[in-house]
Amino acid sequence: MAVSGCAGSSRTDADFRLKAANTAETAASAVSTARIAVQAAGEGRVSGPYVSVLLGEAESDLLAAQSTFESRQPPGASADTVRERLGALLDEAADTLAEVRVEARRGEVRGLADHTGDLRETVDRLEGLEEELSS
Numbered sequence: 001m002a003v004s005g006c007a008g009s010s011r012t013d014a015d016f017r018l019k020a021a022n023t024a025e026t027a028a029s030a031v032s033t034a035r036i037a038v039q040a041a042g043e044g045r046v047s048g049p050y051v052s053v054l055l056g057e058a059e060s061d062l063l064a065a066q067s068t069f070e071s072r073q074p075p076g077a078s079a080d081t082v083r084e085r086l087g088a089l090l091d092e093a094a095d096t097l098a099e100v101r102v103e104a105r106r107g108e109v110r111g112l113a114d115h116t117g118d119l120r121e122t123v124d125r126l127e128g129l130e131e132e133l134s135s
Helices: 002-006 013-042 048-070 077-104 110-134
Strands: none
Touching: 013 048, 013 077, 013 110, 048 077, 077 110
């Protein structure tokens, strides 16, 4: 459902920016979910299987948003820059979520909290870009 905000073609750079902002918002939400999950796991408040499923779903949500966004044709040079900036952030977020999901599935649940800072930083960067693109 959240990915639907970034679907559809873009005829103008301004419209493309708004779709990019929506994608950044969706990605930030997925990474925030993962951040809360790894923090809870590190504190022993959730089980390994539960956090593993939750991280897998957060990663799937992020990848769906990324895939939808990357399928959009940038209408102009300005949109190319937006696509490159957001694309780099989405790649970084996807790599981080994959890493924590793998750790969780290997049973390294307590160590997941070590990723809280990285996830928080990624959320902040995505939210900052979303805010910039929305204005």
